[in-house]
Amino acid sequence: MSGMIVNGEVKHKSSYSNISSESYLNTILQEAYFSGAMNAPDIENLQLQCLQLVARKSEDFSGGNSSSIRVELAESIMKSILYAIGMYLKALPNEISAIEKLKTEAVSYMFSEGRRIIDHKLELTRKIYKMVKSNRLVTKNYTYNATLVEGIKSFFDNYNPEYFSHEVPASIDYQLCNPIEGLSGVEFMFKYLQQLYLENEFCRSFEACHIRNLLFGYDEGYEDLLINIFEHVLTAALGCVLLDRTPGDLTITAEEVKYLYMSLQEGEATLELRLYEAAEKMLQVLDIPAMPMRNYIKASMPKIIAYITNAVRTNTLEKTVVVAVNPDLKPKIRFESGTKMADEDYRGLVAELMACRFTSDRLALIRERISTFADLEDILMDAELEAMEVAAVLAGLEAVELAALIKKHPYNSEVEVDISEAEEKLRGCLRGYMDAINRDKRKEIIEINQQLVIEGCY
Amino acid sequence: MLEFEIIGFASSMLQRLAVEEIEKCNAFTADYGLILTHNDVIELVETRSDSLKSNGRIEFGGGAVGKIIKEFCDSPYIYKENYAETIHGLTEIFYFYKNETLDLLSDDDLIKYMKDCFDGSCQGSLELLAEKELAKMATNLRYGYPMDYTEEQEEASDDEWDDSQW
Numbered sequence: 001m002s003g004m005i006v007n008g009e010v011k012h013k014s015s016y017s018n019i020s021s022e023s024y025l026n027t028i029l030q031e032a033y034f035s036g037a038m039n040a041p042d043i044e045n046l047q048l049q050c051l052q053l054v055a056r057k058s059e060d061f062s063g064g065n066s067s068s069i070r071v072e073l074a075e076s077i078m079k080s081i082l083y084a085i086g087m088y089l090k091a092l093p094n095e096i097s098a099i100e101k102l103k104t105e106a107v108s109y110m111f112s113e114g115r116r117i118i119d120h121k122l123e124l125t126r127k128i129y130k131m132v133k134s135n136r137l138v139t140k141n142y143t144y145n146a147t148l149v150e151g152i153k154s155f156f157d158n159y160n161p162e163y164f165s166h167e168v169p170a171s172i173d174y175q176l177c178n179p180i181e182g183l184s185g186v187e188f189m190f191k192y193l194q195q196l197y198l199e200n201e202f203c204r205s206f207e208a209c210h211i212r213n214l215l216f217g218y219d220e221g222y223e224d225l226l227i228n229i230f231e232h233v234l235t236a237a238l239g240c241v242l243l244d245r246t247p248g249d250l251t252i253t254a255e256e257v258k259y260l261y262m263s264l265q266e267g268e269a270t271l272e273l274r275l276y277e278a279a280e281k282m283l284q285v286l287d288i289p290a291m292p293m294r295n296y297i298k299a300s301m302p303k304i305i306a307y308i309t310n311a312v313r314t315n316t317l318e319k320t321v322v323v324a325v326n327p328d329l330k331p332k333i334r335f336e337s338g339t340k341m342a343d344e345d346y347r348g349l350v351a352e353l354m355a356c357r358f359t360s361d362r363l364a365l366i367r368e369r370i371s372t373f374a375d376l377e378d379i380l381m382d383a384e385l386e387a388m389e390v391a392a393v394l395a396g397l398e399a400v401e402l403a404a405l406i407k408k409h410p411y412n413s414e415v416e417v418d419i420s421e422a423e424e425k426l427r428g429c430l431r432g433y434m435d436a437i438n439r440d441k442r443k444e445i446i447e448i449n450q451q452l453v454i455e456g457c458y
Numbered sequence: 459m460l461e462f463e464i465i466g467f468a469s470s471m472l473q474r475l476a477v478e479e480i481e482k483c484n485a486f487t488a489d490y491g492l493i494l495t496h497n498d499v500i501e502l503v504e505t506r507s508d509s510l511k512s513n514g515r516i517e518f519g520g521g522a523v524g525k526i527i528k529e530f531c532d533s534p535y536i537y538k539e540n541y542a543e544t545i546h547g548l549t550e551i552f553y554f555y556k557n558e559t560l561d562l563l564s565d566d567d568l569i570k571y572m573k574d575c576f577d578g579s580c581q582g583s584l585e586l587l588a589e590k591e592l593a594k595m596a597t598n599l600r601y602g603y604p605m606d607y608t609e610e611q612e613e614a615s616d617d618e619w620d621d622s623q624w
Contacts, residue, residue: 055518065564067525068510068517068556 020184021086021114022079022166025102028089032099042103049107054078061163076164081107083166083185084114091117118161121186126156128193135200138208140223141215147174148196155189177231177300198296199230205286206233210250213324220327220450221413232322234297235304237286239321241278246285251324261317268309275305333451335404338372346378353383363392373401377408381422390429391436399441403448406430472518476503479524487531491538494527498542505546509553522565523549529569535582547584548572551592558596563605571595571605 019027029046032038057077058069088110089098101110129152136148155170166185176195183191203211211229214236215222237247242263243256252260264271279301283294311320340346349369356362362385370376380390394402411427411434419427434442480499487493494502506523510516526548530536536544555568563571572587580586598607 051518058518062561065566066556066561067521067565068515068553070557070561071514071516074516 020083020166020182021090021187022083022184023182024086024090025082028095028098028102031095032102037099038103046102046107050078050081053081053107053111057081057163076167080163080165081111084118084161085110086114087117087121087187088114115161115165118165118186121190122159122161125186125190125193128190128197129156132193132197132200135197135204137200137203137211137229139211139215139229141227141229142224143174143226144229147172152189152193159186159189161186173226175226175228177228177234177303178296195296198293199228201293202288202297203230203233205288206237206248206250209326210248210324213326214250214322216327217325218322231300231304234300235307235321236324237282238275238278238304238308241282241285242274247282249324252321254318254323257318257321257323260321261312261315264308264312264317271309271312272305275308276301330451332453333400333448335373335400335452335454337374337377337404337454340372340374340378346375350379350382353379353385359386359389359392362389366393367396373404376401377405380405380426387425387429387432390426391433394429394433399445400448400452402433403445403452404454406434406445406449407452407454473503473507476506476517476521476523479521480527483524483527486528490531492531492536492541494542494545502542502545502549505549506553509550513553513557515553515556522552522569525565525569526552526572529573530576533573533577533582535577544584548576551584551588554588555592555596558592559599562599 029038029043033040033043054074054077057080058074061073061077062069085107089101092098092101132148132152137144139145151171151173155168158169159165160167160169168184168188170189172192174196176192177199178195180188180191180195211233214232215227215229218227218232219225233250236250236252239252239257239260240247240250242260243252264274266274279297283297288294288297307320308317311317341349349365353362353365356365362383366376366379370379376393379385380393385393394405397405409423409427409430411431434445477499480494480502481496484493502523506517506521523545527545530545530548552568552572555572556563556565559568572592575591576582576584576587580591594608595605598605
């Protein structure tokens with residue numbers, strides 16, 4: 001028998017697969033208690049043994065030097081013990097065997113067996129990390145690269161299976177298409193890497209430059225965004241298949257998106273069916289026979305379908321099925337920031353500006369002494385000018401200079417980062433200035449801004 | 459009942475263990491004319507529990523109170539009349555400074571330091587021990603200095619450095 005009967009309901013092992021090992025013991029105990037398989041003395045005996053193990057582990061942790069430890073530490077050690085026992089119980093064929101073991105085996109035995117399983121899982125996780133590193137995508141997305149290189153590496157450097165096995169000491173900022181819920185410790189990391197491997201493997205069916213163009217088409221600043229690459233690639237590939245094209249280059253034109261929008265107006269049920277058919281066709285075209293990959297794409301489909309359905313409903317399909325843009329083909333305006341003045345002269349100028357009593361004097365000084373964009377930018381940040389004074393300086397700039405300033409200080413950036421007070425003030429002034437000028441000039445500045453490449457300043 | 463909560467579950471069993479262990483110390487301290495009655499011991503264990511709770515700590519064995527009693531029983535400033543009261547005070551101070559010293563000192567080292575100060579510069583004053591000597595020592599440890607580091611030592615080393623420049 002592979003399951004157990006609880007309250008007239010057969011519980012199969014699979015129903016617990018997404019419960020963290022830390023909570024698994026409690027889940028089993030609750031079911032065993034309410035079904036009468038274990039009684040109160042059985043459970044008290046388990047709790048007492050766990051406590052004795054916590055006491056022993058706490059002493060080991062302090063090296064026998066301290067008879068007391070912080071409560072948070074003791075709680076963490078307890079969680080770690082429960083996690084290890086949970087790992088052992090999860091490895092058993094079913095819940096009946098788990099309850100049997102809980103009644104007959106000593107907690108210390110279950111803990112040491114669980115630790116053995118954790119060590120083994122950690123080894124497997126290391127191996128899969130190597131595989132993920134070898135099938136990693138070539139992309140400039142910062143979160144993807146930072147998570148893969150530094151974030152996950154720190155897990156292997158800091159994971160402590162003896163005292164903190166339930167923790168994930170890593171910075172995992174890159175979000176997967178299917179978030180991992182309920183798992184912790186090495187189980188979480190194993191599953192995360194497993195899914196990341198599949199996402200990478202799917203994306204590697206396409207050229208890196210096509211993925212770059214797709215992401216650039218989604219947002220020019222894709223390098224700094226918290227996005228899931230697989231999700232965008234899968235959506236674009238499905239879009240290509242819906243257009244009866246091979247998904248090879250992930251390229252969809254604006255006209256094709258409009259056509260797609262028109263052709264997807266047949267109701268949500270039909271849309272869902274068409275997308276599932278497109279997914280099946282895409283798997284055939286890309287020649288993806290492996291079951292884990294097929295299952296992962298199948299698991300991702302509800303999310304993609306929800307995005308596309310919503311986009312069709314709100315007539316915003318172009319934001320979901322993205323038109324790829326090759327950044328190399330965009331016309332460019334190169335802008336030189338110029339050479340900065342000597343530090344000593346600059347300090348003198350800032351002091352002089354701050355000592356000026358009248359706005360007109362300050363503006364005159366800036367006009368007279370500032371000759372490069374690099375210095376102007378610094379002065380706007382450092383000289384503690386009033387908003388009105390900044391506006392007066394901005395009014396004297398050419399459109400290309402304003403475009404460069406906005407490029408370097410994007411006042412309408414959607415990327416949330418910590419910025420300094422001076423930076424925030426400058427962005428506020430730029431926003432105020434752009435709102436105040438006439439529409440044609442604003443349009444001109446924005447167009448230049450989109451084509452601008454700022455060369456480094458020295 | 460099904461939860462594995464450390465505090466609630468552990469407290470009653472651990473208190474019983476602590477009472478037994480502290481009562482055993484009477485055999486050791488009797489030579490100095492110092493004896494704790496059963497009620498004294500129960501009160502002491504309560505003080506220990508309160509101190510542990512207020513400092514966010516937990517103790518699994520009989521604990522540090524037995525060690526404090528054995529270390530301090532030969533102090534010239536402890537006698538029959540103030541024995542129980544002083545051990546109460548020392549217990550509170552001990553757990554407070556376990557946290558303040560960031561667990562950098564072992565139980566034995568902290569108790570030894572407390573004893574040296576209590577018998578030495580504090581001349582039996584718990585107030586001086588807690589507010590002055592241990593506070594200074596804890597600050598030193600947190601800033602990475604030796605336990606008995608003083609500002610005079612810093613000035614002396616500064617002078618030495620200045621002289622060497624000339």
